[in-house]
Amino acid sequence: MTENAVGGxxxxxxxxxxxxxxxxxxxxxxxxxxxxxxxxxxxxxTCSRAFPVRDGIPVLLLDEARLRS
Structure with a gap:
């Protein structure tokens, strides 16, 4: 686990x-x-974008990201 992981x-x-x-x-x-x-x-x-993880695959497309509030 990385040190920047959230959720533990x-x-x-x-x-x-x-x-x-x-x-x-x-x-x-x-x-x-x-x-x-x-x-x-x-x-x-930095930019508060959230990228989905689907079936263990991170989707790092700016069009797929959402802004977190």
């Missing part, structure tokens, strides 16, 4: 922990993403 419990939503270490926001700033297990999303703390 060791759940990675089926994403390899080594991959979680290198995933970054696809927007221009490339901030490392945090895992939000209850929401099944990867979250960018």
């Amino acid at each position: 419990g060791g759940d990675t939503l089926g994403i390899d922990p080594a991959l979680l270490e290198i995933l970054a926001c696809p927007d221009v700033h490339h901030t490392p993403l945090a895992l939000d297990v209850p929401a099944a999303e990867l979250v960018c703390p």
Whole structure:
């Protein structure tokens, strides 16, 4: 589990922990993403976008992201 994971419990939503270490926001700033297990999303703390994780696959498309409030 990465240190920027949210939710705890060791759940990675089926994403390899080594991959979680290198995933970054696809927007221009490339901030490392945090895992939000209850929401099944990867979250960018810089731009507040949330990217869905579907069947263990992170969908890092800006068009698929939602803005978190």
